[in-house]
Amino acid sequence: NAGVTQTPKFQVLKTGQSMTLQCAQDMNHNSMYWYRQDPGMGLRLIYYSASEGTTDKGEVPNGYNVSRLNKREFSLRLESAAPSQTSVYFCASSEGHRTDTQYFGPGTRLTVL
């Protein structure tokens, strides 16, 4: 099993450009999450999807949109990138219960110039 995969691994954008970060999991998990990691800030939840067909805002949703394409895939879109969105983005998945372990992908390092 590959677990949680993310593409791309690295990306450089110019201010105002758009892009979509892709995430897929092969563990048949119900819930999926997008986090951003910034130095000294820990991980902050951007959006999550409790189950296929549902999405909800997390702590820092502004400037992002998400799509839960099917049970396996959860994408994150930046419509008009800003330098403040320079970060490392992680996708995670879990069964969907409070005691569950979240499994993380390897991350996407995004730089917005």
Add this chain to the structure above:
Amino acid sequence: AQSVTQLGSHVSVSEGALVLLRCNYSSSVPPYLFWYVQYPNQGLQLLLKYTSAATLVKGINGFEAEFKKSETSFHLTKPSAHMSDAAEYFCAVSGGSNYKLTFGKGTLLTVNP
């Protein structure tokens, strides 16, 4: 609402010394608590979790943590540090009616030879 405070953004120990990483939490409901580890340029992986069974929880790589409700703490310890333990460690809490995790800001552990 829940929150996590990790005391010390950077901890440095000698190889063979005790590792102690501190985590205090706040939660309006009985919490579930997690420690994750992040090695350089990788995603996060679970070290251990407390889910209201035993208060002393053992995890991978010789780490353990004790849930102390009276002190609202969940400190991570390892009796003898190895060079391979050098990484960033995150404490997280799951509380309330959802399964979202709230992460602390992380503690970077350096192990000196």
